[in-house]
Amino acid sequence: MLRDIRELADDPAAYAAELNRRWGGLLSYRYLGRSYSSMDVGAQDTVDIRHDMRNPTGGLFLAVLGIVSPDSGLVSDREAVPNPVVVSIQVLDPGRDVRRIEIQSEDLKRGRQMSYSRSRIVDADNPSRVLALNEGQGVSIGVPPEGLEKMELNPIEVVDSPDLPPLWQVFGAARRPDGVWALPELSVEVASPDAALHIGPQFVVLETAAMDAAAEAVGTDQLQGVSSHVMFLARGKFGPFRVDAQPIRGADGTIAARATMYDEGAGNKAITAGSYVFRYRAG
DSSP, X not given: OOOOGGGGTTOHHHHHHHHHHHHHHOHHHHHHTOOOTTTBTTOOSEEEOOGGGBOTTSSBOHHHHHXXXXXXXXXXXXXXOEEEEEEEEEESOOOTTOOEEEEEEEEEEEOSSEEEEEEEEEETTEEEEEEEEEEEEEEEOOOOOTTOOOBOOOOOOOOOOTTXXXXXXXXXXXXXXXXXXXXXXXXXXXXXXXXXXXXHHHHHXXXXXXXXXXXXXXXXXXXXXXXXXXXXXXXXXXOOEEXXXXXXXXXXXXXXXXXXXXXGGGTSEEEEEEEEEEEEOOO
């Protein structure tokens, strides 16, 4: 069983050590090369783009945009134990030729428990080129001890190559024989410090399942995400985590998909629901 960091709130030294271990080992940010100026020593809010961050059209995955900018209104794990409620993304430019992105975040409101923020994701080499708009709402489910320091960066060195495995494979997702996508049981690499499934693998498998359903409906995998809206209903505590997705046809070359994630280890409780809109060219 993973330990919930909130159990250490009365022991500042133990809390700091556990946060450093869990934050430094979290796959979501380490693998994508995302660091946070609010959390990491010497960090810049930029990410280098690799082949595995692009969909079959060459545009950026919605999941990547979500992971690098998980807006929830809570600045950092040094200030709260955050839990996302809603995250939405609107894509203006798929960024097919962009080599590096910058995340420009803005706090909107921070209440006693609920907080709101938004960000712009831009071409880091041409900041006037806006790629996507992100907005989110989050809730604080705990208060860490005061005086937590920034942590040393612990990135995973990933050399860009067309042969990189797909992100769903890196996060442990798989398509079952019945065609349903799922994540395995909860493990430390994909768990947030509060011992629940992190948003990173959720974004990846939700979009993968949604794209798979949409591609089957329209007969092509040449899909570019236009928007996503994800609601976090409950914390994923056990797993495996199953995703059910249903396509919905639109007009003018658009197709949508609704996806719902269930924690099979918690009696098939629904934990996350998302809707996705893709644009495609008919064959």
